[in-house]
Amino acid sequence: MATFARRPIYRGSRIPRRVPTILDVDPDRHNLEDVLTVNFGPNHPSTHGVLRLVVDLDGETVVGIRAVIGYLHTGFEKNMEAKSWWKSVTYSPRIDYLSFQANELLYVMAIEKLLGLEVPRRATWARMALAELNRIHSHLVWLGTSALELGAISLFWYCFDDRDAILDLFEMAGGTRMHTRYFQAGGLAEDLPPGFVAETRRFCAKMPSSVDEYEALLSGNAIWLERTKGIGLLSADDALALAQSGPMLRASGVNWDLRKHMPYLFYDQVDFGVPVYPGGDVYDRYKVHLDEMRESVRIVEQCLDRLEQTDGEAWVADDRKVVLPPRHELHTSMESLIHHFKIVTEGYRVPEGEVYVVIESPRGEAGCYLVSDGGPRPWRVRFRAPSFAALQATATVVQDCLIADLIAVAGSLDPVMGDADR
């Protein structure tokens, strides 16, 4: 099992210097007549989703870059403000469609903080297990597509094979493979089905050896090393100044993981390591992703132990003003019928206030800022998207790289355009 050295969280200059978010061509260093402007995307097969990069090239060197986003803007925040609290839960997983379970967890946790609602422990363990499975899922897609973009096609199929196994687990728990809406304010939508723990254990037994295989395929591959090492450099100071988070930050040598340093759910009760690499290049980001998958498997296994211990316990809070009453009560209890009717028609009311809840999503610091006026609909919903912040670093990480490396570097930022554009 990998162990990680205890390193200080961050020892650097606290005052960041100005870092560019747009790289303009320096007329002193380049003859402007030689500079060619190339439009990359938004529908280029090697960009992650609909990202558009306007690139200035001097020969093969990237001397200027501007990232243009917004092609996938769908107005999630505006739509959620028009829906009742419990209906808007379905929107949150669709924002970041690779870490859907993490986004759902984030939104539900923010509502619970406004409500002051306690969640039963069985539900919390189930949430942790699914959130970590989702992290593995998201990292697998990242690894598969990044390798694909650099020509390692076979890895893509292997990664998607394992990803499929995770989606089968989500299907078993929530009934759908993605965007499950399995979490709701107060706990889960239903108890975990029998057999889920055994099935997930089978997956956990297999996954570490799969990660070893991926590592053997890539880390022993001269082309992969050549194309990732020392490319796309980002220093710890710049990473913090640009609000980078998650694997980006940890690959730049900052030992920072919200699960460890500002724990939520029961992360303080499980044993796991935080991989940190100091290089700040594409290769280190790849190493962080691999190690995180191994650590997530360890967390899932510990959650499964607790799920077995809490078998038969409550999986949703017993608060009839917020949580739908059990189906069988509707035939016998007038009270339950009224509660059911009120929640379904006008939704539950959330006390006035504002909260900012943050979790460590697969991409890092995912935040949700909620304002309630005391009514059945959110007054303001805002998502702090880690992909949005990551893309802000494009101009800094690609300075003076070659056009061929641009793909590797842009991919290593791990942007999900649905998340960036919302």
Added chain:
Amino acid sequence: MTSVYAGVPGVVETNEDRGETTLVVDPARLVEACTYLRDERGFNFLSDVSPADYLGWGEQAVSGYLGTASGRDLNDPSTQGLERVPGPKPKRFSVSYQLLRVSEDPARLRVQVWLDDGEPVASVIPVWPAADWFEREAWDMLGIRFEGHPNLVRILMPDEWEGHPLRKDYPLGGEPVRFSDED
């Protein structure tokens, strides 16, 4: 009552709610307050810039749990009023800067300024470079002007878009129809 955040310049009000601290700051002294928080209090990470529009806040009819004073739209039950009038807000817009201290002693803090429509506020890019895109999004979505921003242009909507979609007076589904018969 003395708070941990005594001594921050320009603070108008300090709120503690649900374990979160909000410092409401005079917009004219925002950069001064942010620089102090970064240099003296170690808030080295700007997590988010979250703007909100409070147009029409608390103006929905007040009601009990059943029925409202002004009657109830039975075709759209969710439009019925609030149980209680929410507390008044000083101005139409709030901009919240969600700060984080990445260190052995982690902490979160919200710095908030209140603005009228069209009232500008200084950009905090010199304090935290990460504010660049966040402020562009706040301009794009809610029309908040940040003075001193080097490139305050739309980021999510197309450049030629009119209006700011997340304002409360911007209708849902209010986008113009392109390629209609009239073109």
